[in-house]
Structures are given as structure tokens and as C-alpha cells.
Amino acid sequence: MENKVMNTEQGHWILAKMGKRVLRPGGKELTEMLVNGLAISNQDNFVEFAPGIGYTASVILSKNPKSYKGIELNQEAVANLKIKFQGNSQVNFINRSASDTGIAENSIDKVIGEAMLTMQAEHRKSEIIKEAYRILKKGGLYGIHELGLHPDNFAPELKSSIQRGLAETIKVNARPLTKVEWCELLEKEGFKIKAVHETPMHLLRAKRMIDDEGLFRTLKIGFKIMTHPKAKNRIFSMRKVFEKYEKQMVAYAIIAEKV
16 A cells, blocks of 8 residues: 655645635535435444545544544645544544455444545545445445536537546646446445435635634634635635636535345
């Protein structure tokens, strides 16, 4: 396994450096819909793929699962997460790939992954979904929160333009899919779709920022951005692309069951 460190040129890490905690395309609202839809109990062994800075981990742990494992490829992120959640015996962060977790098959009740499948090539998306299926018990749930496109009859040329725009600004080869494509990808690996939620992709809009971060923290983030010219230019470029394709880009949260 290749251990990776943070690529601080990637858009989500730039936003994190500016103080943004909620980095998912559908914001706090969609994350909470997804977590609530998973109906976490104190009997659940839980796995999160790519916990990042740990925002969703905090939401999950507030539900008191029996155990929580975070599978994170970035060594630095794992080190930071271990410090953030130190002292919690039910929590374990593991520096591995989500496509090769090392977790025993049929041993996990619930798996979640947010804003990470979008960043993968199609074959890598399938590998990660296969791994979620492998480690889940029968009847276990897999929840994803990803960048999406709509409507479903999406022109290939426009999809390519959006992918290029995202790659140039966020420095990640993001490959968002339509709702039908996301569902088909999960179903192809044996999952049954239980629920689909959708919100606008307003990650950098003022109202979403305030909803996600609170007014005071949003003002602090704004001040920090304005006083860091390089970060400001990158973030404004990202926002320009998001606004350009605002009618085509959404965020989906999908809950699927291993059957």
C-alpha cells in the first residue's frame, strides 16, 4: 500500500486550511440526512471511508456506535485524527486504502463514505464499492454522499466540460455522476438502493457557509481567505466554476443495503 500525504494544492485541503470544517458537496444538511438515514445504534460496528478532518466522524460518534473505524489514505490526516479523537477507546483510525481495508469480511454493520468516490476513476469507484460490500454483514447499510449531475440524460460533452473545469480548479480529477449512474454503480456490485436524497451544490455560497459553519466562523473564514491572496485566488476560481455549472451540479446522498 502506498502511504500518501496531504496534497495541499487540492481544493478541499485549501478550504480546510482556511478553517472550513464542512467540506462535503451537500453540506451539513445532507451529511445529517445520510447519518440519520443509517439509523446508527449502540450495537453497530461502523466504518467510515476517508474521514478527512473528522467532521462526519464527530456526527457518527454522537450516535454512540459500538465501534468506529476510519479508513484514511493520508498519513497526515490519520495523525491529526488520532490527536483529535484521542482518549476514545471505541475509535480507531487506519492508514489504508478504502479499496483494501484489511477488515474481516461480513463483520461491519454500517459503512459511510463522503466526497471520495467522486474523486476516483470508474474502475476505482467499483473497487471501493466492492470493498464496502465485502466487509458488510448481510443486511448492512452503505451510505454515500457525492457530487452529482442532473438531469439523468446528461450530454457527454457537457459532462467532459464540467470534469475539466473541476480538475483545473480543485486539482482533483473529479468525476461526478447522475443519480441513475450512481445507483447503477451500487446495484452492479450487489447493493439494493434504499433511499436517495438530493441538495443543491452550494458549497461556497454565503447562505450554505453560514448554515454549515455558523455566522462567526464564516466571518473568520472569510477574513482568512481575504488575507491569503494565493488561497483567495484558488477559492474564487473554484466558486466561479461552481456557479457556471450550478444548474447541472447537485449533491446526492444514497443509502444502499447489502442483499
